[in-house]
Each structure stands twice: as structure tokens, then as C-alpha cells.
Amino acid sequence: xxxxxxxxLLVCPFFLGFFxxxxxxxxxxxALMSATPYNSEIALARERFEKFLYQANAKKRAILAQxxxxxxxxxxxxxxxxxxxxxxxxxxxxxxxxxxxxSDQASRSVLFLLLFDSRTGxxxxxxxxxxxxPPQRGKIGEFGxxxxxxxxxxx
Numbered sequence: 001x002x003x004x005x006x007x008x009l010l011v012c013p014f015f016l017g018f019f020x021x022x023x024x025x026x027x028x029x030x031a032l033m034s035a036t037p038y039n040s041e042i043a044l045a046r047e048r049f050e051k052f053l054y055q056a057n058a059k060k061r062a063i064l065a066q067x068x069x070x071x072x073x074x075x076x077x078x079x080x081x082x083x084x085x086x087x088x089x090x091x092x093x094x095x096x097x098x099x100x101x102x103s104d105q106a107s108r109s110v111l112f113l114l115l116f117d118s119r120t121g122x123x124x125x126x127x128x129x130x131x132x133x134p135p136q137r138g139k140i141g142e143f144g145x146x147x148x149x150x151x152x153x154x155x
Contacts, residue, residue, distance in 0.1 A: 031129035031144040033085055037074055037114060042123070045074035045114040052151050053118060060138075060155070067140050068118045069148040074128055075112040082110050085130055108132065115148050124148075 037045075049072045056064065064070070079086045089108060111131045115124040124146060135141040137155045141148065 029142040029145065030131045030134055031113075031142075032088070032110075032132060033082075033130050034125075034127040034144060035112060035130055036126065037112070037128050041074040041112065041128070042114065045072040045128075046116070048072050048151070048154055049116045050121075052154055053121075063138075063140075063149055064118045067147055067149050069124055069146055070116045070118055071113045071129075071134075071141065071143050071148040071150045072116060073111055073152045074114045077110045077112055077130070079108040079110050082130060085110065089132070111152075113143060113150075115143060115146055 049070060052060075052070065052072070079089055111134055112128050113131055113134070114128040116122065117124050125144075129144045131143070134152065135150050137150060137152045139150055141150050143150075
């Protein structure tokens with residue numbers, strides 16, 4: 001009996017540490033870096049955001065009540081135009097470069113997202129975020145440390 005109790009004391013902390021780690025493993029910050037938007041990108045994203053708010057049904061409004069920040073696609077940029085991000089992609093830092101040819105990685109699409117607060121209708125920050133693989137539309141994700149509902153071009 002003592003051996004069983006002793007083994008439980010040794011094994012339980014291992015399992016507790018394992019389960020605690022797996023809880024935090026699911027939180028992914030999709031933002032790779034921030035960037036300053038052009039006025040045309042702000043205008044397009046604001047139009048998409050306002051259209052989303054206007055068409056939001058009860059389900060979408062319930063989600064907004066829980067997570068009031070909305071991530072809206074402002075532009076799609078080739079990775080070749082993202083400077084430092086292209087070098088990081090080509091090195092395989094994000095698990096998607098896979099050591100491929102830099103010219104292959106240069107054609108990847110990078111999404112430029114702006115974050116809006118649905119309560120105020122204002123941008124959360126002056127900068128937007130660059131994202132390679134966003135969550136599905138209608139799902140919550142972390143973007144630069146901010147939890148937001150991802151709608152892309154609209155949802």
C-alpha cells in the first residue's frame with residue numbers, strides 16, 4: 001500500500017504538469033508582425049466591418065458580446081513585399097517554409113488585418129497585423145495579444 005501511495009505521489013505531479021501545459025498549447029497568436037495601414041486599407045476594412053455589424057444576426061451579436069474586437073481583412077499582400085517577414089518565412093520559422101526555394105515563398109499570400117472594437121467602431125490600434133494562416137471565419141483568435149473574432153472579408 002505504501003508503494004502504491006508513493007508511486008502516486010511521484011506520478012501525479014507529472015500528469016498535472018502535462019495537463020496544465022496542454023491547456024495553454026491551444027492558444028495561438030496568429031499575428032506575425034505589425035504594420036501601419038494606408039488610408040485606403042483603413043477605408044476598405046471599415047466598410048467591411050460596418051457591413052458585418054449591419055448584417056449581424058442574434059448569434060453573431062452574442063459572440064460580439066463575449067468578444068467585442070473584430071479582425072477584418074484590409075489587404076492581401078505577397079510575402080515578397082513584407083520585407084523581414086519574407087526572410088523569416090523562407091527560413092521556415094513558421095513551419096511552412098520547409099526550406100523551400102525563396103522564390104516559392106515569395107508568392108505566398110500574407111493577410112493584413114485591422115482590429116476594430118465593435119462597441120466603439122474604432123480601430124483598436126493604429127497598426128494592423130500580418131497573418132499567414134488565420135483561423136476560420138467566425139472563430140476567435142489571438143492577434144498581437146488581442147482576442148478577436150475573425151471575419152476576413154466578411155462573415
